[in-house]
Amino acid sequence: MESNTAVSALTILQYLALIHQVTYTNVCREVGLTPQQFSDWVKKRRPVPKERLQALAEFFKVEAELLIDENNYLLDLTPETKIEVQILFLTRMLMNEEENPEKEGYQQKLQQLQWEKRKQSLITRFSTLLDHKNKQIEELCLAFLHQMENESSEV
Template sequence: MIGLEYICKLFEKQFKDVAEIMRISPKTVNDWVRERRVIPKRHLPKLAEIFQLDEFYFQKELTTSEKLRLQRIKIDREAEFEKVEISYIDQQGEEVVEQFYYSENEMISNFLREEEEETKLIEDIAEMINEERNKAIFNMTIKVLKSNNNDIVILKEILEYLNDIDKWGLHEGMHISKIIPETFDKYRQTKNKG
């Protein structure tokens, strides 16, 4: 199922309605959805406008994390907020009234965001683990994570260091054996001060 079909179902729009808005035949939209024809690039901006979504969602087969993101977008668009007031007595004995806006959809949206992030992480790992050169790294990482000792802290620091490598005057292409140990010590000292 390509994104267009999923999006139409999610946002409860019939193919014929999309075709009418785009001034094309319903058969054309049906051909796109059934993948008999590719959606021409010239039509992607109009689809994006109709659904107020990025163009890249429509032609591709969506990942689970992308479907969760679209569900969250829909929930957020449908959210109705109501003003809520809470009053309490502060430490000085004064009554304080706080106001905020609340939507029942907020908890659902937060849940979907967490699910999306977790699913995206799993998708990224699955994609990366298929590369032969990454298997040994994943095996070592898993071994460290299962160890429940100080190696986890060291691994975390090394990964933070490598993620901020440009900050330390090194470039991504530099081989790890050329990274001067004092640089990592400097990183750890700076991190401990902060």
């Protein structure tokens, strides 16, 4: 698995719309876009203009850099960015909620996501090392995993 493997071929922008439960049409209407512009950006036919990018970032209350690459094309959703977006979303919900019976559940989910983020980071690091296709690196990774598995079974 590569660190930049897209999750379900979504962009971060599309995922933000999904978790905010807003249609692409509504995003377009609120931000002043045409559905064709939105489609062109999602399909990476065109980069996102800076002024539109800022409007999208403000609409979803995220940093503009979260949405685009260095050439202003929308970023694909990766396992890492999916978790980051979920953490941002839950953190914002917790900050905006006064007395909500679900607040404790949100806090537990946030802790779980923070663990998932650390775990995904380790997976990505191992994957990146193994992508070098270096026999010595592979043997070291296997030896490390074997050592850890043996220690955990002894506990």
